Amino acid sequence: MFPGKPVEFKGAAEPFSEYTLVDGTIVRVKTVMLDAVRLDTYTDTGDPVYQFQFQQVLAIIAPDSLKRKAQ
Amino acid sequence: MLVEVFVLSSVLAASSQRCGVGTRTFSLGSDCGAITASASKEPSLLYSATIEEAVAKDLSLISEVCYVCVDRADRNLLVWIAVDQPDEATREKVFQKQFDLIDGFPEVAFDFNLVGSRGRNPKDFATEAKVVYTRP
Numbered sequence: 001m002f003p004g005k006p007v008e009f010k011g012a013a014e015p016f017s018e019y020t021l022v023d024g025t026i027v028r029v030k031t032v033m034l035d036a037v038r039l040d041t042y043t044d045t046g047d048p049v050y051q052f053q054f055q056q057v058l059a060i061i062a063p064d065s066l067k068r069k070a071q
Numbered sequence: 072m073l074v075e076v077f078v079l080s081s082v083l084a085a086s087s088q089r090c091g092v093g094t095r096t097f098s099l100g101s102d103c104g105a106i107t108a109s110a111s112k113e114p115s116l117l118y119s120a121t122i123e124e125a126v127a128k129d130l131s132l133i134s135e136v137c138y139v140c141v142d143r144a145d146r147n148l149l150v151w152i153a154v155d156q157p158d159e160a161t162r163e164k165v166f167q168k169q170f171d172l173i174d175g176f177p178e179v180a181f182d183f184n185l186v187g188s189r190g191r192n193p194k195d196f197a198t199e200a201k202v203v204y205t206r207p
Binding site: 015032034 | 174175
């Protein structure tokens with residue numbers, strides 16, 4: 001692994017993506033960046049190389065019909 | 072024809088990579104640079120996450136957040152967000168998350184409350200609420 005320098009960042013927008021499963025469940029998911037580092041290396045074409053850490057935030061909204069019935 | 076199909080199948084099979092543990096380097100356009108993405112764990116079963124859990128997870132990514140508490144009142148979701156010091160920079164981060172949650176869940180009427188923890192227990196400022204996140 002190459003050493004690198006942390007690069008500060010500011011979240012401009014972190015919108016959720018939404019998917020609807022055929023069973024009626026709504027899935028909302030987004031990716032949040034936690035860390036950005038510019039590594040002390042370059043690609044063959046001279047571009048800088050970054051390493052990121054991301055966290056996934058997930059919400060699943062299931063219809064009542066799919067929920068377990070009360071015992 | 073048969074040979075062409077075999078070659079095409081081989082190429083497709085070789086090029087499909089599932090997300091997994093490790094680091095991948097992706098080269099983008101020459102004006103974009105390159106990135107490496109680290110996967111912390113293998114893809115696994117994703118359990119249902121309620122809106123409360125999503126709110127807690129999202130807000131917990133702000134390091135200054137100590138507690139997140141929620142309560143339901145009619146169709147409203149009351150959310151208390153306790154931070155160490157509610158200074159301007161921290162408030163900006165929390166407000167941005169709030170905007171994102173409001174946009175992401177338009178069917179939920181959020182009522183956000185940002186409070187300074189000042190070493191208090193979450194039950195001191197949200198007596199009846201459920202604590203969904205406590206900073207380790």
